[in-house]
Amino acid sequence: MSEHKVTMTSSRPYLVRAFNDWILDNHCTPHIVVDASIQDVQVPADHVANGQIVLNISPSAVKALAIGDHALEFSARFGGVPMQVYIPLQAVMAIYARENGEGMVFGSEPGSPDPEGSKPKPGEPGRESKDESGRPSGRPSLKVVK
Numbered sequence: 001m002s003e004h005k006v007t008m009t010s011s012r013p014y015l016v017r018a019f020n021d022w023i024l025d026n027h028c029t030p031h032i033v034v035d036a037s038i039q040d041v042q043v044p045a046d047h048v049a050n051g052q053i054v055l056n057i058s059p060s061a062v063k064a065l066a067i068g069d070h071a072l073e074f075s076a077r078f079g080g081v082p083m084q085v086y087i088p089l090q091a092v093m094a095i096y097a098r099e100n101g102e103g104m105v106f107g108s109e110p111g112s113p114d115p116e117g118s119k120p121k122p123g124e125p126g127r128e129s130k131d132e133s134g135r136p137s138g139r140p141s142l143k144v145v146k
Contacts, residue, residue, distance in 0.1 A: 020057065023103065032094065040088050043055070
């Protein structure tokens with residue numbers, strides 16, 4: 001029997017589309033958390049804090065939302081100024097419902113490029129380390145985003 005490695009495409013576009021539909025079907029407001037430091041991200045720089053931006057992607061907030069296989073795009077107004085937003089899907093860190101926080105946080109996927117400096121440094125505060133069994137030790141580094 002011959003063994004060969006099957007390369008899969010990223011699951012992120014499928015999951016972002018599915019969670020967006022699920023959140024809207026439940027009459028909630030989808031928000032995404034974006035790593036604004038990823039190359040080719042086009043978001044309003046004035047609204048970026050700590051390298052991240054949270055965007056409301058509900059139909060009432062954006063026009064022409066397109067969640068493709070490689071990027072998420074839409075047009076919206078920020079402070080009354082129209083802007084075309086472009087987000088490579090690897091920059092989407094999470095999608096959740098504003099009303100209850102239900103959603104999904106994304107990790108890095110095998111084969112996808114890591115952003116510069118995103119790998120944890122040993123002993124860096126706020127990062128997990130692994131014990132002998134390979135399980136994370138210490139406190140999780142997730143935070144509630146509103």
